[in-house]
Amino acid sequence: xxxxxxxxxxxxxxxxxxxxxxxxxxxxxxxxxxxxxxxxxxxxxxxxxxxxxxxxxxxxxxxxxxxxxxxxxxxxxxxxxxxxxxxxxxxxxxxxxxxxxxxxxxxxxxxx
Amino acid sequence: xxxxxxxxxxxxxxxxxxxxxxxxxxxxxxxxxxxxxxxxxxxxxxxxxxxxxxxxxxxxxxxxxxxxxxxxxxxxxxxxxxxxxxxxxxxxxxxxxxxxxxxxxxxxxxxx
Numbered sequence: 001x002x003x004x005x006x007x008x009x010x011x012x013x014x015x016x017x018x019x020x021x022x023x024x025x026x027x028x029x030x031x032x033x034x035x036x037x038x039x040x041x042x043x044x045x046x047x048x049x050x051x052x053x054x055x056x057x058x059x060x061x062x063x064x065x066x067x068x069x070x071x072x073x074x075x076x077x078x079x080x081x082x083x084x085x086x087x088x089x090x091x092x093x094x095x096x097x098x099x100x101x102x103x104x105x106x107x108x109x110x111x112x
Numbered sequence: 113x114x115x116x117x118x119x120x121x122x123x124x125x126x127x128x129x130x131x132x133x134x135x136x137x138x139x140x141x142x143x144x145x146x147x148x149x150x151x152x153x154x155x156x157x158x159x160x161x162x163x164x165x166x167x168x169x170x171x172x173x174x175x176x177x178x179x180x181x182x183x184x185x186x187x188x189x190x191x192x193x194x195x196x197x198x199x200x201x202x203x204x205x206x207x208x209x210x211x212x213x214x215x216x217x218x219x220x221x222x223x224x
Binding site: 008032034036041042043044045046049089091093097098099100101102103104105 | 116143145147152153154155156157160162167168170202204211212213214215216217218
């Protein structure tokens, strides 16, 4: 099936540092993008979303950047905490469909 | 309010058997989507149901089917199980007109 992003990489960061997780998407027709956090044994949890008419959106400690020119999405986490350790997925959707396409994810490890 | 619930939590079946998984949405959510998540990969969209009708389907064979009930709960059925069907099956629900999906904890299916 289709997939967004690369094979599952791992990002290790020191507690308190900022984290940047990247994602490449393939469908230029996608106009809605989401970042999810998935902890072991749980379903994905919504973090933040962005529509294609925006380049940047900020939440609490998180920022999503969208570069439509190169079809790239990133999630920035400020002051990374141990509780941020999880697998992070980006997902894309076209408003004309009901199908969400997920990437394979990035594992974030926070080092104390 | 209760979140999305799924049952059972874990299930072990043998090849050729049939399985039924269940999902109860958040109150007020009429849309239910099913995803398959193989270990180490992102969720793959199977289908979405709204008002008891299927309105989107991913690249899955006809062995996968589902239905939605008047109370908006849903069942996923998989016939003639294969070893490759072993995965975490996730249910996600959402309000109509809203993109954000809320995921349940999933059902871990193991096919031996």
